[in-house]
Amino acid sequence: MSLLLPQSIDGIETRFAPDHPIAALADFYRAFNERDLEAMARHWAHHAETSMSNPLGGIRRGWPEIRAVYERIFHGAARVRVMFHDYTLHESADSFLAVGRERGTLIRGNAQLELAIRTTRLYRRIDGVWRQFHHHGSFDDPALFEAYREALA
Numbered sequence: 001m002s003l004l005l006p007q008s009i010d011g012i013e014t015r016f017a018p019d020h021p022i023a024a025l026a027d028f029y030r031a032f033n034e035r036d037l038e039a040m041a042r043h044w045a046h047h048a049e050t051s052m053s054n055p056l057g058g059i060r061r062g063w064p065e066i067r068a069v070y071e072r073i074f075h076g077a078a079r080v081r082v083m084f085h086d087y088t089l090h091e092s093a094d095s096f097l098a099v100g101r102e103r104g105t106l107i108r109g110n111a112q113l114e115l116a117i118r119t120t121r122l123y124r125r126i127d128g129v130w131r132q133f134h135h136h137g138s139f140d141d142p143a144l145f146e147a148y149r150e151a152l153a
């Protein structure tokens with residue numbers, strides 16, 4: 001019997017075996033929401049082909065460039081929390097693709113933004129462990145993206 005997938009993933013999911021895709025996604029959201037750069041480093045593949053494409057950081061290749069984007073988010077004055085929802089998983093033997101949306105909040109001082117981001121994450125099984133190999137995120141609303149960018153500046 002397979003487990004029902006959660007409606008949203010924010011990093012607190014624990015009922016999935018470590019080799020389940022949901023466990024890998026939960027690891028990412030836990031690291032992100034806790035602003036844990038070392039956990040994030042363990043989560044990503046450390047290959048030159050690893051990539052991230054998002055409006056804040058543009059296209060970044062390799063863990064050192066990707067890490068710089070997370071450092072900017074984690075060490076800034078704004079606090080960002082997100083959860084993954086409205087998603088589908090597409091699995092094969094040694095990879096899976098998670099396609100969905102993120103919603104969350106950005107708080108900086110007295111200002112708060114409600115975030116809505118389209119998100120795709122590609123994972124590969126490397127040495128028996130799921131590692132994120134690619135991420136693409138984009139905002140539907142250009143004004144929301146501009147407010148997000150300014151809040152993280």
